Amino acid sequence: MTKIALVTGGSRGLGKDMALRLAEKGNDILLTYHTNRQEADKVVAEIEALGQKAHAFQLDAGDIRRFGPFFDEVTGYLTETTGRPAFDFLINNAGTALYALVGETTEEQFDAAVNIHFKGVFFLTQQALPFLNDGGRIINISSGLARMTMPGSSVYGSLKGGVEVLTRYLAKELGSRKITANVVAPGAIETDFGGGRVRDNQELNAHVAGITALGRVGLPTDIGGVVAFLCTEDAGWINAQRIEVSGGMNI
Numbered sequence: 001m002t003k004i005a006l007v008t009g010g011s012r013g014l015g016k017d018m019a020l021r022l023a024e025k026g027n028d029i030l031l032t033y034h035t036n037r038q039e040a041d042k043v044v045a046e047i048e049a050l051g052q053k054a055h056a057f058q059l060d061a062g063d064i065r066r067f068g069p070f071f072d073e074v075t076g077y078l079t080e081t082t083g084r085p086a087f088d089f090l091i092n093n094a095g096t097a098l099y100a101l102v103g104e105t106t107e108e109q110f111d112a113a114v115n116i117h118f119k120g121v122f123f124l125t126q127q128a129l130p131f132l133n134d135g136g137r138i139i140n141i142s143s144g145l146a147r148m149t150m151p152g153s154s155v156y157g158s159l160k161g162g163v164e165v166l167t168r169y170l171a172k173e174l175g176s177r178k179i180t181a182n183v184v185a186p187g188a189i190e191t192d193f194g195g196g197r198v199r200d201n202q203e204l205n206a207h208v209a210g211i212t213a214l215g216r217v218g219l220p221t222d223i224g225g226v227v228a229f230l231c232t233e234d235a236g237w238i239n240a241q242r243i244e245v246s247g248g249m250n251i
Contacts, residue, residue, distance in 0.1 A: 007029060008093050009093045018093060019043055029044075064120060087132065090128050122166060132179060135178045188212075
C-alpha cells in the first residue's frame with residue numbers, strides 16, 4: 001500500500017526537496033504552503049510527473065488556531081481519495097528566519113518565532129497524532145544552530161534545541177504505537193531562507209565553506225534524501241536521534 005507523507009513548508013527550499021525525494025521513493029505527498037500557491041502547485045505537478053499523488057494545503061504553521069480546520073481539510077481530502085483519514089509520515093519543516101542579537105530582539109519577534117518553531121510544531125504534531133498510522137514516522141527539522149552558535153541566532157537556535165528535546169519525548173511516548181521520532185538538523189544551506197542570506201551573501205557563503213570539512217555550503221538536495229531515508233523500512237530502528245546534515249560544519 002502506498003504511504004503518505006505530510007510535509008509542512010513543502011513549496012520551496014528544503015521542504016520542496018524533501019517532498020520530491022519522498023515521492024521518488026513511492027510515497028504520495030501532502031504539502032503545505034504559506035502564501036505562494038503558484039509555487040506549491042508547481043511542486044504538486046512535479047510530484048505527479050513522478051507518478052505519485054500530491055495535494056497542497058494553505059497553512060500558517062505559526063497560527064495554532066488554524067490547525068483544527070487544517071486537519072479537517074486534510075482528513076476530508078484523504079477520506080475522499082483513499083477511504084480513510086490517515087497518513088504515515090509527518091515532517092515538521094515549515095519555518096522562518098530571525099536574525100537579531102539578544103539585546104535587540106523584540107518581544108513581538110520572539111513570540112512569532114516561538115509560535116512557528118516550537119509551539120506550532122508541538123500542537124501541529126499533537127493534532128496529527130490521531131491520524132498518524134501506527135508504525136509511522138515523525139521527522140522534525142532542526143538546525144546546526146542548536147549545536148553551534150552564530151551571533152543573531154539565539155532565539156532560532158534555542159527554539160530548535162527545544163524541538164530536539166521534544167523529539168525525544170515523542171519517541172518515548174509514541175513507542176507503544178511503533179511510531180519513531182527523529183531530528184534532521186541541516187547546516188547552512190543555499191536557499192531563499194532568510195532572504196537568501198547564505199546563498200546570496202558571497203562573504204558569508206565563503207566563510208561557511210571555509211569552516212565546513214567538505215569545503216562548501218550545503219544545497220537543498222543534500223537534505224531531502226536524508227528525510228526520505230528516515231521514512232523507509234531500512235530506517236525503522238533509528239529512533240530519538242539527532243542527525244546533523246552539515247558536511248562537517250564547525251567540527
